[in-house]
Amino acid sequence: MKELHDIVTAFDKATALGKQTALATVVHVEGSSYRHAGARMLIADDGELTGAISGGCLEGDALRKARLAMAQNRPMLVTYDTTDDDDAKFGVGLGCNGIIHILIEPLSTNNDNSPINLFKLFLGRRRPVVIATLFSLKDKKKEQPGTCLLLSDDEFIANEFPDEIVKNAVIDDAHYVLRNGNSVTKAYSYDAEFTCFVELLQPAVSLVIFGAGNDAIPLMNFAAVLGWQVTVVDGRANYAVSGRFPTAKVITAKPDQALPLxxxxxxxxxxLMTHNFNYDMAMLKQLLPLQLTYVGCLGPKKRLNRMLNDMRDEGVEIITDQLENVYGPAGLAIGSENADEIALSILSEIQAVLKKSVAVSLRNKTFIHDRADQIIKQAL
Incomplete structure (x- = not known):
């Protein structure tokens, strides 16, 4: 979610300087593209760009289109067809071999339910939300409703819809996406045809590092680049110092004090990377019943096995389900040797686990992204 943070920050700065801005969102992709649906970029009228909608090939043309949308004060749907070998006719060297649909929405500070304000609501709390964006692929000259809905487990905000039937159908889909965790794109046909991109936004990853040694520093640094929220916990006050971990929340606590914080x-x-066997084991004993998505243990497998055996000797009951999300040694096998490389392997493994993905070389895949996600499902 780092891109959304950057976009919101850039919008506030641009507004303070009196600049006009527009939001460009990739709402649908057919075939191959550098970014897929949900990629966003803030465009200021002076040409400042925050975020990205491509690998750099679309941004210049999108800036020209955004200035027109801002001048007309109405959303605009722009399509780039790069399946033609002669894509230079667009004035942009694309070469992605796909069709990319981008919605450009002028932003106003007077709209309480503008996309930026919806993003601020999402970023202000740690809970998933669904954002719905409505547009017309059939008729690009038609008025494009744009970002029209935010739904969470305790919040509902909706802008104006073309009609109540489409609105109710989109709301139903938003509830479905919130329950099942997969973004969808659907076409709605009622008097006129609209397409809706219903997107699930997840909170930033929260990374808790037990251990404030030097090898925890690159783990924090890499995670910060990804926009993850990092907490470092250690019982040693001379190690758990904010000056050593400037982008993290730092907690000094013994094992029996840490969890309530x-x-x-x-x-x-x-x-778990304190390099203190007893500290790591004490934390693992408390973490196992929580059945978290990922618990990584630094060090060889025999160290983890010894922890588990010692816990069993103490009478701790360990069930198989509790071990499914324990990864020891932590990290992917990418030939890591030093602290930086180990940090990279651990973060890569966490990313794969959270995305429920198997880490393989992209050259061994037919498609980078699942093409099933590009299919527009019919509704109504």
Missing amino acids: LTFDDRTAVV
């Missing part, structure tokens, strides 16, 4: 959810990953 932390909050866990299904977007939380934990790494």
Whole structure:
């Protein structure tokens, strides 16, 4: 969610300087493209860009289209067809071999339910939300409704819809996406045809690192680049110092004091790397019943096995389900040797686990992204 944070921050700065802005969103992709549906970019009238909708090939043309949308003060749907070998006719060297549909929405500070304000609501709390964006692929000259809905487990905000039947259908789909966790694109036909991109936004990953040694620093640094929220916990006050971990929340606590100071959810990953066997074992004993999405243990497998055996000797009951999300040694096998490389392997494994993905070389895949996600489902 780092891109959304950057977009919101850039919008506030641009507004303070009196700049006009527009939001460009990739709403649908057919075939291959650098970014898929949900990619966003903030465009200021002076040409400043925040975020990305492509690998750099669309941004210049999108800026020209955004200035027109801002001048007309109405959303605009722009399509780039790069399946033609002669894509230079667009004035952009695309070469992606796909069709990319981008919705450009002028932004106003007077609209309480503008996309930026909806993003702020999402970023202000740790819970998943669904954002719905309505547009017309059939008639690009038609008025494009744009970002029209935010739904969470305790919040509902809707803008104006073309009609109540479409609105109710989109709301039903938003509830479905919130329950099942997969974004969808649907076409709605009622008097006129609209397409809706119903997108699930997940909170930033929360990474809890137990251990404030030097090898925890690159783990924090890499996670910060990804926009993850990092907490570092250690019982040693001379190690758990904010100056050593400037982008993290730092907690000094013994094992029996740590858990009440932390909050866990299904977007939380934990790494045990204090290099103190008893500390790591004490934390693992408390973490196992929580059945978190990812618990990584630094060190060889025999170290983890010894922890588990010692816990059993103490009478701790360990069930198989509790071990499914424990990864020891932590990290992917990418030939890591030093602290930076180990940090990279651990974060890569966490990313794969959270995305429920198997780490393979992209050259061994037919498609980078699942093409089934590009199919527009019919509704109504």
